[in-house]
Amino acid sequence: MADRTWWRRPTTRQKPMDALASHPLVVKVLARGETKQRVRLRSGVEMDLRVVPDESYGAAMQYFTGSKEHTSSSPPRVWTAG
Numbered sequence: 001m002a003d004r005t006w007w008r009r010p011t012t013r014q015k016p017m018d019a020l021a022s023h024p025l026v027v028k029v030l031a032r033g034e035t036k037q038r039v040r041l042r043s044g045v046e047m048d049l050r051v052v053p054d055e056s057y058g059a060a061m062q063y064f065t066g067s068k069e070h071t072s073s074s075p076p077r078v079w080t081a082g
Helices: 014-021 054-065 068-073 076-080
Strands: 003-007 026-032 036-041 046-050
Touching (some): 014 026
Antiparallel strands (some): 036 046
């Protein structure tokens, strides 16, 4: 069973999470916080949604789609640069 992470730039935090939760392919909302949600699809695949501000979108894509080895080997200045 593969996990999937989908990204969407929000206008509000709740709107994209509400849309995902009410999608016909979603059978269960497994977890929901202020900026993240995990659902199970009919196929059994679990999917995460992360809601981030526009200015954090690039960093979030890098962090959440990279391998653990790549992310932990990134220079510390990457995480403190503005």
